[in-house]
Amino acid sequence: MGVLHVLGQPPSSREAWRHCRQRMVARDALLLVADAVYAIDQGALLEPFQVKGVSLYALLPDMLARGVRPDEPSRRVGWVDFEEFVDLTVKYQRVLMW
Amino acid sequence: MRYLCIFRKTPVGGSGARESFDLMLTLAAFDQEVTALLIDDGVFHLLPGQQCSEEGHPLPALWQSLEMYGIDSPWVERESLLARGMNQSCLSIPVRVVSRDFLPDFFAGFDRLIGD
Amino acid sequence: MNEQETNIESDGFLKYTLQVNASPCQGEADLAFGFASAVVARGHELSRVFFYRDGVYHALKGAQPADPQTAKIGRWSGFAQSHGVDLVVCSAAAQRRGVWTPEEDNGLARGFRVAGLALLVESIMTTDRYLIFG
Numbered sequence: 001m002g003v004l005h006v007l008g009q010p011p012s013s014r015e016a017w018r019h020c021r022q023r024m025v026a027r028d029a030l031l032l033v034a035d036a037v038y039a040i041d042q043g044a045l046l047e048p049f050q051v052k053g054v055s056l057y058a059l060l061p062d063m064l065a066r067g068v069r070p071d072e073p074s075r076r077v078g079w080v081d082f083e084e085f086v087d088l089t090v091k092y093q094r095v096l097m098w
Numbered sequence: 099m100r101y102l103c104i105f106r107k108t109p110v111g112g113s114g115a116r117e118s119f120d121l122m123l124t125l126a127a128f129d130q131e132v133t134a135l136l137i138d139d140g141v142f143h144l145l146p147g148q149q150c151s152e153e154g155h156p157l158p159a160l161w162q163s164l165e166m167y168g169i170d171s172p173w174v175e176r177e178s179l180l181a182r183g184m185n186q187s188c189l190s191i192p193v194r195v196v197s198r199d200f201l202p203d204f205f206a207g208f209d210r211l212i213g214d
Numbered sequence: 215m216n217e218q219e220t221n222i223e224s225d226g227f228l229k230y231t232l233q234v235n236a237s238p239c240q241g242e243a244d245l246a247f248g249f250a251s252a253v254v255a256r257g258h259e260l261s262r263v264f265f266y267r268d269g270v271y272h273a274l275k276g277a278q279p280a281d282p283q284t285a286k287i288g289r290w291s292g293f294a295q296s297h298g299v300d301l302v303v304c305s306a307a308a309q310r311r312g313v314w315t316p317e318e319d320n321g322l323a324r325g326f327r328v329a330g331l332a333l334l335v336e337s338i339m340t341t342d343r344y345l346i347f348g
Contacts, residue, residue, distance in 0.1 A: 003205050008241065019106070019138050022177075025202040034241045061248070082252035090228060090258075095345050096104070096211045097242075099339065113310060114235075117267050120306070124331040128339065210344055 002027035004092035010035035011045050020098040026053035029092060031085065032077070033059045037068050040077055050076060059085060100131045102208040105140035109157050115143070118214035119160060126167040133208070134164070134172035135196070140214070141178045144189040161191055170194075175201065228342035229259045233334065234269035236348025243272070246347035247289060254297050261341060262300040263290070264334040265326075269348065270308040273301075273326040294325035301326045302333055 005024060009016035017039075024030065030049055032039060037058050039045040049056055060079040063070065070079055080088065089095055103122040109115045126132045136143055148158045164172070171191065177198040179185055186195055196204055205211060230253050236242035246263075253260045265272050272290055294301045305328045308314035314321060314328055322328070338344045 002202065003211065008245070022198055023137075023201050023205075028202065033245055059245075082248045083256050085249060086252045086256050086258065089343055089345065090226065093209070093343065094205060094211050095343075096205075096213055097346060097348075098213075113307075114267060117307060121266070121331060121334070124335050125338070128332070128335050130335070130339065210338065212344075213346055 001092055001094075002029065003094045003096055004029050004031060004088055005096050005098060006031045006033055007036045007098045008032075008034035009098065011039045011042055016098055017045060021048055021052075023096075024049070024052060024054050029055040029057060029088065031057045031059065031080070031088060033062050035066075037063045037066060040068050040070075043076075046076060057084075057088065099210065100208045101125055101133065101210045101212060102205065103132060103134050103212045103214075105134065105136045105143055105214050106138045107214055108139045109143045110148070115157060115214065118212075119157060121212065122169070123160075123167050126169050129168075132169050134169060135175070135204075136172055136193075137175040137178045137201075139182075141174055141182060141184060144172075144174070144191060144193065145184070146188070146190040148190075158190060164191075173204075227258050229261055229340070231261060231334075231337040231341040231344045232263045233344070233346045234263060234265050234272065234348060235267040235346060237268040237271045240268070240348055242348035243269075247293070249345070249347070250293065250299070254299075260297065260299050262302060262333075262337045263294075264302050264304065264337065266304045266307050266331075266334070267348070268311070270303050270311055270313045273303045273308065273313055273322045275321060275323045288323065291323050291325040302329045303327070304334070305330050 005020055005028060007020050007030060040058055046056060056077045057080050058077045060081050107115060122132055122134060143161060150156055150158060172193050173196045174193045175198055176195050186193060232246060232250055234246045250260055250263060290301055293299065303326050308328060
């Protein structure tokens with residue numbers, strides 16, 4: 001099992017996004033929290049992660065708080081609440097925050 | 099249990115770097131298997147010639163004394179060095195170099211990742 | 215030792231240690247609190263929350279619950295009381311920021327106590343999961 005990377009930086013923090021992405025491979029998962037959820041409205045940022053084949057998640061309460069709507073038709077990103085965030089940490093024993 | 103302490107941020111300004119370092123030393127003091135990895139701006143930790151002020155920027159000296167705490171030479175990501183015009187031979191202490199492509203596999207060798 | 219095997223033996227319930235580096239006014243503090251609450255809600259064991267770096271500001275007394283922003287400071291005290299979670303403030307980090315001094319050992323918010331990094335390390339060594347916020 002890979003690493004659960006948790007990213008909270010806004011899309012404008014290109015370096016943070018790049019740094020995180022560069023250390024990920026297909027077996028890893030990315031959870032978007034806080035301002036990182038704005039990227040859901042900007043598909044281009046998530047594409048490279050999808051190309052890598054990593055599992056993408058976003059923290060739903062943080063999306064709702066920011067008015068970021070879940071992308072129902074494509075479902076590129078799995079929405080999780082806090083308890084499902086905990087479930088992810090059960091599955092992935094290594095966690096790294098960015 | 100194997101711990102990987104990851105330094106990603108610049109060392110000077112604020113006490114964050116010092117406090118991450120203290121945690122690493124405390125783990126080592128408990129005979130835990132601790133490894134240090136410097137990536138991104140964390141590689142600046144090992145830029146030689148940093149002046150230690152009275153106000154407590156003792157990190158350069160602490161990196162020199164890692165062995166005393168039972169911690170082996172740190173690993174440094176090659177691409178992070180190159181991106182900053184640095185290389186292995188210009189650093190303040192001997193290091194081991196790991197390439198970016200290998201990092202995900204490198205992570206898999208540890209039970210806990212500890213970010214700074 | 216394989217952690218995954220341990221999970222199975224313990225019916226999937228794990229022991230967590232959380233470290234909070236963020237001050238109460240930073241977003242990561244909200245993330246930490248939400249996560250801590252969910253750990254308990256899921257039936258896992260949250261043995262200790264260790265406040266380190268700017269996280270030690272959580273232990274400041276005197277939050278006015280009327281203001282939702284400052285209520286965030288007090289919420290850990292209530293959480294610890296409800297769920298029996300040990301709230302520990304790093305002594306060195308707290309002294310460095312003037313949050314606590316050994317001479318005046320009564321200034322912390324309810325439910326918080328002071329200890330050294332050794333206690334954090336002991337927690338990390340004896341729990342299944344360790345997460346750092348901020």
